[in-house]
Amino acid sequence: xxxxxxxxxxxxxxxxxxxxxxxxxxxxxxxxxxxxxxxxxxxxxxxxxxxxxxxxxxxxxxxxxxxxxxxxxxxxxxxxxxxxxxxxxxxxxxxxxxxxxxxxxxxxxxxxxxxxxxxxxxxxxxxxxxxxxxxxxxxxxxxxxxxxxxxxxxxxxxxxxxxxxxxxxxxxxxxxxxxxxxxxxxxxxxxxxxxxxxxxxxxxxxxxxxxxxxxxxxxxxxxxxxxxxxxxxxxxxxxxxxxxxxxxxxxxxxxxxxxxxxxxxxxxxxxxxxxxxxxxxxxxxxxxxxxxxxxxxxxxxxxxxxxxxxxxxxxxxxxxxxxxxxxxxxxxxxxxxxxxxxxxxxxxxxxxxxxxxxxxxxxxxxxxxxxxxxxxxxxxxxxxxxxxxxxxxxxxxxxxxxxxxxxxxxxxxxxxxxxxxxxxxxxxxxxxxxxxxxxxxxxxxxxxxxxxxxxxxx
Amino acid sequence: xxxxxxxxxxxxxxxxxxxxxxxxxxxxxxxxxxxxxxxxxxxxxxxxxxxxxxxxxxxxxxxxxxxxxxxxxxxxxxxxxxxxxxxxxxxxxxxxxxxxxxxxxxxxxxxxxxxxxxxxxxxxxxxxxxxxxxxxxxxxxxxxxxxxxxxxxxxxxxxxxxxxxxxxxxxxxxxxxxxxxxxxxxxxxxxxxxxxxxxxxxxxxxxxxxxxxxxxxxxxxxxxxxxxxxxxxxxxxxxxxxxxxxxxxxxxxxxxxxxxxxxxxxxxxxxxxxxxxxxxxxxxxxxxxxxxxxxxxxxxxxxxxxxxxxxxxxxxxxxxxxxxxxxxxxxxxxxxxxxxxxxxxxxxxxxxxxxxxxxxxxxxxxxxxxxxxxxxxxxxxxxxxxxxxxxxxxxxxxxxxxxxxxxxxxxxxxxxxxxxxxxxxxxxxxxxxxxxxxxxxxxxxxxxxxxxxxxxxx
Numbered sequence: 001x002x003x004x005x006x007x008x009x010x011x012x013x014x015x016x017x018x019x020x021x022x023x024x025x026x027x028x029x030x031x032x033x034x035x036x037x038x039x040x041x042x043x044x045x046x047x048x049x050x051x052x053x054x055x056x057x058x059x060x061x062x063x064x065x066x067x068x069x070x071x072x073x074x075x076x077x078x079x080x081x082x083x084x085x086x087x088x089x090x091x092x093x094x095x096x097x098x099x100x101x102x103x104x105x106x107x108x109x110x111x112x113x114x115x116x117x118x119x120x121x122x123x124x125x126x127x128x129x130x131x132x133x134x135x136x137x138x139x140x141x142x143x144x145x146x147x148x149x150x151x152x153x154x155x156x157x158x159x160x161x162x163x164x165x166x167x168x169x170x171x172x173x174x175x176x177x178x179x180x181x182x183x184x185x186x187x188x189x190x191x192x193x194x195x196x197x198x199x200x201x202x203x204x205x206x207x208x209x210x211x212x213x214x215x216x217x218x219x220x221x222x223x224x225x226x227x228x229x230x231x232x233x234x235x236x237x238x239x240x241x242x243x244x245x246x247x248x249x250x251x252x253x254x255x256x257x258x259x260x261x262x263x264x265x266x267x268x269x270x271x272x273x274x275x276x277x278x279x280x281x282x283x284x285x286x287x288x289x290x291x292x293x294x295x296x297x298x299x300x301x302x303x304x305x306x307x308x309x310x311x312x313x314x315x316x317x318x319x320x321x322x323x324x325x326x327x328x329x330x331x332x333x334x335x336x337x338x339x340x341x342x343x344x345x346x347x348x349x350x351x352x353x354x355x356x357x358x359x360x361x362x363x364x365x366x367x368x369x370x371x372x373x374x375x376x377x378x379x380x381x382x383x384x385x386x387x388x389x390x391x392x393x394x395x396x397x398x399x400x401x402x403x404x405x406x407x408x409x410x411x412x413x414x415x416x417x418x419x420x421x422x423x424x425x426x427x428x429x430x431x432x433x434x435x436x437x438x439x440x441x442x443x444x445x446x447x448x449x450x451x452x453x454x455x456x457x458x
Numbered sequence: 459x460x461x462x463x464x465x466x467x468x469x470x471x472x473x474x475x476x477x478x479x480x481x482x483x484x485x486x487x488x489x490x491x492x493x494x495x496x497x498x499x500x501x502x503x504x505x506x507x508x509x510x511x512x513x514x515x516x517x518x519x520x521x522x523x524x525x526x527x528x529x530x531x532x533x534x535x536x537x538x539x540x541x542x543x544x545x546x547x548x549x550x551x552x553x554x555x556x557x558x559x560x561x562x563x564x565x566x567x568x569x570x571x572x573x574x575x576x577x578x579x580x581x582x583x584x585x586x587x588x589x590x591x592x593x594x595x596x597x598x599x600x601x602x603x604x605x606x607x608x609x610x611x612x613x614x615x616x617x618x619x620x621x622x623x624x625x626x627x628x629x630x631x632x633x634x635x636x637x638x639x640x641x642x643x644x645x646x647x648x649x650x651x652x653x654x655x656x657x658x659x660x661x662x663x664x665x666x667x668x669x670x671x672x673x674x675x676x677x678x679x680x681x682x683x684x685x686x687x688x689x690x691x692x693x694x695x696x697x698x699x700x701x702x703x704x705x706x707x708x709x710x711x712x713x714x715x716x717x718x719x720x721x722x723x724x725x726x727x728x729x730x731x732x733x734x735x736x737x738x739x740x741x742x743x744x745x746x747x748x749x750x751x752x753x754x755x756x757x758x759x760x761x762x763x764x765x766x767x768x769x770x771x772x773x774x775x776x777x778x779x780x781x782x783x784x785x786x787x788x789x790x791x792x793x794x795x796x797x798x799x800x801x802x803x804x805x806x807x808x809x810x811x812x813x814x815x816x817x818x819x820x821x822x823x824x825x826x827x828x829x830x831x832x833x834x835x836x837x838x839x840x841x842x843x844x845x846x847x848x849x850x851x852x853x854x855x856x857x858x859x860x861x862x863x864x865x866x867x868x869x870x871x872x873x874x875x876x877x878x879x880x881x882x883x884x885x886x887x888x889x890x891x892x893x894x895x896x897x898x899x900x901x902x903x904x905x906x907x908x909x910x911x912x913x914x915x916x
Contacts (some may be wrong), residue, residue, distance in 0.1 A: 031489055031491070031498060032583045032584055033489070033498070033501045034501050034503065034504050034583075034710075034801075034802050034808070035504075035583050035802060035804065035807040035808035036583045036807075036808065037804075037807065038673050038802065038803060038804065038807070039674065040489060040491070040498040040499075041498075041674065043491045043492050045492065046492050081685075082854065083792075083852060083854050083855050083858070084683070084684045084685040085683065085685045085686070086680070086683040086686070086854075087854075125490045125492075125493050125494045126490055126585070127584070127585035127586040127588070127589055128585040130585075130589075131585055131588075131589075131599065134599075141589065141599050194668075196665060196666060196668045197666050199665055200661075200662045200663065200664070200665030200666030200667075201662050201666070202662075203658075203661050203662050203664075203665045204658045204659050204660075204661050204662020204663070204665075205658065205662070206658070206661075207654060207657055207658030207661045207662075208654060208655050208658030208659070209658075210652075210654045210689070210690070215496050216497065216499065222544070225542070225543065225544040226542045227539075227542040227543045228543070228544070231668070232668070252492075334541075343492075344492050344493060344496065345496060346493065346495075346496065349493040349494075349495065349496070350492070350493035350494065394541060396540065396541050396544075396545075397541050400541070
């Protein structure tokens with residue numbers, strides 16, 4: 001937890017930005033896995049964490065813009081619980097620890113919210129919270145999402161987009177854990193092992209860093225299958241292994257790192273060729289990222305590097321700028337360059353991508369690939385954003401485009417056939433926009449061909 | 459997955475046992491962690507697994523007792539999804555793989571259930587499933603739990619209580635993983651390490667076995683704090699470390715093992731004294747467990763061993779039978795001896811403890827400790843049950859009993875004071891009731907003082 005003044009200041013700012021009514025910020029409940037009392041790890045809601053900082057389940061924060069007061073509501077544990085759990089702070093003590101003067105039980109919450117018409121909440125992503133909001137505010141369960149507050153949403157985005165020094169410190173801690181996860185897994189990436197062994201190693205390293213993974217680990221010798229959470233393949237020589245994984249700190253700040261390594265530890269000529277192209281795009285994004293540029297422009301700068309590289313291999317043809325304008329290169333990278341990162345790995349994704357990654361000035365593109373860019377806004381100092389270009393030879397997608405004759409003036413489909421068995425590569429860092437440019441966060445994790453081969457040889 | 463004949467036979471039996479109406483068995487959805495698309499690992503509902511065996515999210519199984527047909531409902535992935543996920547079987551193919559002839563999308567499900575009055579479902583433990591049932595069956599969200607079917611619940615308990623040979627094989631696989639988790643962690647249990655390092659190691663071993671942990675790992679040098687999921691303590695010499703952890707197989711069969719080891723690898727005299735008493739109780743349960751005896755009787759046999767041991771240490775006094783009848787020993791073990799285990803670590807806990815662990819003949823006790831016994835029924839061949847006696851010196855509980863003068867004719871409170879800083883010990887195995895007695899399942903995990911000290915010395 002940060003010191004209480006941090007949370008007081010954040011709530012004060014939020015109250016000012018929203019300006020009227022009552023803001024309700026429910027903390028999460030435990031999440032049942034296969035029965036009520038067998039739960040997944042407890043993950044506090046990120047909005048609640050940002051403004052109230054507390055990790056206990058079943059808490060509700062209220063920020064009253066009309067009377068200027070903050071509240072924390074929850075039922076205290078009873079004495080029987082405490083025999084099993086050991087001594088626990090009261091709700092009043094929890095509230096005080098984050099500078100909240102007013103507290104009460106859930107009956108008091110019901111009283112506080114009864115009949116309130118000018119309320120604000122974030123659209124819930126869990127059904128139990130939806131049911132709570134319906135009950136507290138007298139809404140129909142199915143209508144809850146509709147009444148979510150855009151004023152509150154945008155006020156939260158405004159504050160959370162700019163990371164403070166103490167937040168950056170936490171994020172770098174999460175990257176330290178990711179370092180251990182990735183470097184250890186690289187050394188294990190030898191033929192004969194299974195993906196789940198390496199994923200298991202990473203899970204363990206994340207917990208040893210005292211937090212969960214920040215998202216389900218991607219660990220696959222089929223990097224071209226983008227939504228791939230199975231870990232059942234055997235590692236064989238000749239495959240690239242894509243490892244996309246990060247950790248959360250005990251305060252739930254995240255890391256999100258991708259490394260792609262050749263099974264066995266040595267890149268062959270084709271692997272090296274594609275790897276250098278993707279690395280070039282990753283480095284180009286770092287080179288151009290600075291305040292004032294939009295991340296859409298950074299995405300396009302990285303895209304030009306990719307297009308240039310593919311041209312060199314004879315996969316694409318024509319002028320680089322024309323290729324990028326037409327989106328032909330997106331056949332091999334159908335996703336955006338990156339997303340914001342903070343208390344969520346896709347930071348604030350529950351607020352809606354359009355509200356977080358775009359604004360009045362910048363709108364999402366309609367184009368395939370670029371349209372998937374989660375963050376296209378103009379960058380400001382304090383933004384933390386991922387830089388994750390990739391190259392994927394997706395046979396089903398290649399066949400579809402080919403059949404449609406899509407971008408055929410730029411794509412050498414005959415040449416492309418030779419690459420359909422390649423798989424995929426992605427390289428991802430977490431970067432901070434500084435006053436003058438940007439900085440790759442955290443302890444550097446082996447990234448060049450040479451660094452990776454040396455690490456895997458140890 | 460087992461072969462499809464297994465699932466066909468189970469559904470046929472269920473249809474016969476329930477006899478009328480339409481049985482709805484919803485599979486689980488993904489469980490959102492901190493936003494909709496960042497999910498915990500997918501855990502299929504155990505009832506769905508038992509009767510339909512499929513691991514995909516968003517499936518709904520229907521068993522129609524009136525027309526004798528089985529159904530599987532879900533929306534197929536569309537072609538855009540498949541580009542990202544790789545080829546996936548259709549709902550029709552999934553249905554066929556578990557011997558279900560009829561399938562359809564969610565619209566077809568709505569049609570099938572529209573206006574049905576004679577329906578059966580299990581009370582949901584997740585809010586999203588509660589909302590689904592409300593919608594499908596035209597119920598009020600808050601009324602869903604009330605209309606759950608006791609006939610279906612008891613018919614499920616009947617089948618799932620008796621484990622088949624192929625189920626036992628899966629459970630023993632889960633215990634093999636638990637072997638790796640526990641033996642590895644024992645070797646790490648040295649002064650200076652933190653609990654979370656060992657818990658992290660165990661998480662990793664579970665995933666290397668290709669399944670999640672079967673419940674949140676308990677790893678604590680404060681074993682006396684029974685509901686303890688924090689892992690922040692440093693391991694120091696003189697503390698007993700309680701490790702209660704198990705894994706699930708890819709099919710979600712569980713293991714649940716507890717070992718308690720002295721930090722540093724050598725039991726001191728006090729630790730050894732308590733350990734031998736708890737081990738005696740664990741072994742006594744194995745000695746007496748057989749078909750025909752109730753698990754309440756087994757609990758009491760183990761309790762006598764505990765009482766005898768504490769008498770020897772001067773903590774308890776009086777006749778062993780009187781101590782146990784009064785429940786005086788429960789001050790040091792306020793929980794039951796064990797619970798059923800299978801597709802859930804507390805098997806079928808979502809059906810209600812009274813429906814699973816008890817029956818018309820055996821009812822839960824009102825007594826402290828014994829009242830927490832999750833399974834008191836008469837044992838039958840094929841039951842899998844945990845045997846987990848423990849000893850905990852819980853200062854708050856000791857103080858409470860002492861102040862109330864509870865069982866003071868049996869408890870030497872002055873002597874007990876000397877043990878208040880001890881912590882706790884628990885020893886747990888998973889046992890199968892056989893035709894003539896019982897068998898401890900799985901590869902034996904070091905359990906005696908000698909075995910543990912030898913393992914930790916390596």
